Amino acid sequence: MAKVVFTPNIQRHVACPATEADGESVGEVLAAVFRGNARVRGYVLDDQGGLRKHMTIFVDGRLVRDRTRLSDPVDATSTIYVFQALSGG
Amino acid sequence: MSDTLLVSTRKGLFRVGRHGGSWRIEGVDFLGDNVTLTMTDPRSGRHYVALDHGHFGVKMHRSAEAGGWEEIAAPQYPEKPEGYEEHDMWGRPLAWTTARIWALTPGGADEPGVIWCGTLPGGLFRSADHGRSWEIVRSLWDHPKRKMWMGGGADLPGIHSIIVDPKNSKRVWIAVSTGGIWHTGDAGTTWEQRGEGMRADHVPPELTHDPIAQDVHCLVACRADMRRMWVQHHNGIFVSSDEGRTFTEITDVAPSTFGFPVAVHPRDPDQAWFVPGIKDELRIPKDAKLVVTRTRDGGKTFEVLGKGLPQEHAYDLVYRHALALDETGDRLAFGSTTGGLWVSEDQGETWQSVVHTLPPIYAVRFA
Secondary structure (H helix, E strand, O other), rough: OEEEOOOOOHHOOOOOOOOEEEEEEEHHHHHHHHHHHHHHHHHHHHOOEEOOOOEEEEEOOEEEOOOOOOOOOOOOOOOEEEOHHHOOO | OOOOOEEOOOOEEEEEEEEEOEEEEEEEEEOOOEEEEEOOOOOOOOEEEEEOOOHHHHHEEEEOOOOEEEEOOOOOOEEEEEEOEEOOOOOOOOOOOOOOEEEEEOOOOOOOEEEEEEEEEEOEEEOOOOOEEEEEEEHOOOOHHHOOOOOOOOOOOOOEEEEOOOOOOEEEEEEEEEEEEEEEEOOOOOOOEOOOOOOOOOHHHHHHOOOOOOOEEEEEEEEEEEEEEEEEEOOOEEEEEOOOOEEEOOOOOOOOEEEEEEEOOOOOOOOEEEEEEEEOOOOOOOOOOOOEEEOOOOOOOOEEOOOOOOOOOOOOOOOOOOOOEEOOOOEEEEEOOOOOOOEEOOOOOOEEEOOOOOEEEEEEEEO
């Protein structure tokens, strides 16, 4: 299972500890996480299910490219970091 | 008569109360967070607060029965149809996502769970369950003229004013920056443009009097006489005596007719208050003197009220939701971009400074 780590700054609003989930893409893994923690979805994704404008996701140190469909591949050993982009202040 | 103010600021929600004739800060919630607007529902007594977390998006909280706050649903735009393309006034793809909550208005007394919510980029939402869930009003969002709305003070168009007729909850007016005034007589099933007579000088002559081109900064109506509506417009002050169908421009009001907020007395349609500034890029009080203007005769004459307000080196701007009038029509309060907060208990004749070091103030409401 892929490991998912959320920025500490989000924890002030909604608890989302590091977790693990199955999936072959960023979107699939996050969907699995959100099934168990629905409230955090709206903090990371916008109304259309894309990554919020000033959020970033790294997979094994690489910035994801598909912010709309979150199709970047992951494998069972991947670590996904959900961070804030400094472009958002 | 209300003894409590909710003050929405860039860095938290401040609760201000009256004690022995003076007003002071009692507490702060959401400290550090961007609080954009509050609404107190007179039917339930619950408070609603809109937040913009920037990175994490727009959120809504409601006061909990047990005390404190609970997060509730924020308005969410529907899924954009596959292949559908829509662009903003800059030619960029328009994101169907809530960018800001800019208006919150309770429904009528006969529909206790109903709340209306206006947003950027132009979606109007309605909740029938006290904000637990929201539905976009498709009839307005899908209206072909909605795509003609433009940004006013922001990149995206937004609904900032919502008025529900206290005698008929199905009758609702909204105002848009920029997109003019819209009215429904059937609870949002159909919409018609209102606002003939307003004038926009920031568009070409052929559009100057087009109701959809109008940048209404704030729209209010007298609760006792809905025929009377007041508009603080980008171009000045306009007044209607026919429920917003037609407006008359009021000019020659010292020190300026430019500003953002307007308040109207709940029982006297001829009494209204404004907070003027220099039009239009400067947006500071004329001669650095902060004043409120008031008419008591439907706009024929205006008084300039500054007793208790700073009369030198004041550079305060007052946003459209930052002037409040309580249900008695006697108490007013306003807050500024430079963190000043003032209260009047005599319809603006005299003002009491509450604090001048708050973060930028976005909204002031009596609770």
